[in-house]
Amino acid sequence: QVQLVESGGGLVQAGGSLRLSCAASGRTFSSYVMGWFRQAPGKEREFVAVIGWSGSVTHYADSVKGRFTISRDNAKNTVYLQMNTLKPEDTAVYYCAASTVPIRSSPADFGSWGQGTQVTVSS
Numbered sequence: 298q299v300q301l302v303e304s305g306g307g308l309v310q311a312g313g314s315l316r317l318s319c320a321a322s323g324r325t326f327s328s329y330v331m332g333w334f335r336q337a338p339g340k341e342r343e344f345v346a347v348i349g350w351s352g353s354v355t356h357y358a359d360s361v362k363g364r365f366t367i368s369r370d371n372a373k374n375t376v377y378l379q380m381n382t383l384k385p386e387d388t389a390v391y392y393c394a395a396s397t398v399p400i401r402s403s404p405a406d407f408g409s410w411g412q413g414t415q416v417t418v419s420s
Contacts, residue, residue, distance in 0.1 A: 298395075298408065298409045299321050299322060299323045299325070299326065299329060299395045299409045300321065300322040300323070300409070301319055301320070301321050301322075301393050301394070301395060301409055301410065301411035302319065302320050302411055302412070303317060303318065303319045303391065303392065303393050303411040303412065303413060303414040304317070304318050304319075304320070304414060305317040305318050305414060306391060306414030306415045306416045307415075307416070307417070308417045308418075308419065309383055309416075309417070309418055309419070310418070310419050311383060311384055311385055311418055311419065311420050312382060312383065313383050313418070314379070314380060314381045314382075314383065315380045315383065315416060316377060316378070316379045316380070317333070317377065317378040317380070317391055317393075317414060317416075318375055318376075318377055319331070319333075319375065319376045319377070319378075319393030319411055320373075320374060320375050321374045321375070321376070321395065322374070323374070326371055326374040327350055327351075327371040328350060328397070329350070329395040329396060329397060329409075330347060330348070330349055330350060330395070330396040330397070330398065330399065330400060330401070331347070331348050331367075331369060331376040331393060331394070331395055331396075332344070332345075332346065332347040332348070332393065332394045332395075332396065332401075332402070332407055333345040333346045333347075333367060333376075333378045333391060333392070333393055333394075334391070334392045334393075334394060334404055334407075335387075335389035335390065335391045335392070335416075336389055336390050336392070336413075337388060337389040337390075340389075342392070342404050343358065344358050344402040344403070344404070345357070345358055345361055345365065345378070345391070346358065346361065346365055346366075346367035346378060347367070347396075347400055347401065347402060348367045348368065348369050348376065349399070349400055351371075352368060352369045352371070354400055355367050356400055356402065358402075360386075361380075361387075364380065364381050364382045364383075365378060365379065365380050365381070366378070366379040366381075367379075376393055378391070378393075380416070383416075383418045384418060385418045385419065385420045386418075387416060387418050388416060388417050388418050389416060390413040390414065390415050390416075391413060391414050391415075391416050392410055392411055392412075392413045393410075393411045394407035394409060394410045394411070395407060395408065395409040396408065
């Protein structure tokens with residue numbers, strides 16, 4: 298398994314931007330499909346974005362498409378989530394996750410998870 302540590306969360310006003318980072322341990326980072334998920338209080342964990350091994354394939358939830366960008370730097374063992382035009386409904390704990398299967402959007406397909414980072418968007 299790979300160990301994951303998220304950072305970059307915080308409090309931002311609506312319309313603002315944040316960039317989340319997720320640092321992975323281990324020498325096989327490039328073999329993992331990486332995803333971002335989020336969970337708001339009282340709600341199920343939901344898919345946000347996923348990126349393939351090389352970074353050339355990405356997939357987004359409709360709710361963030363056009364506003365969020367997922368990327369990865371395999372040399373730095375890091376995956377990023379650039380979040381622009383943030384809305385109050387984006388408020389949640391954001392988790393990065395690693396999967397050994399091709400592009401998926403279900404939390405059940407991801408075997409390694411970080412501890413999460415809080416994102417709060419004020420109106």
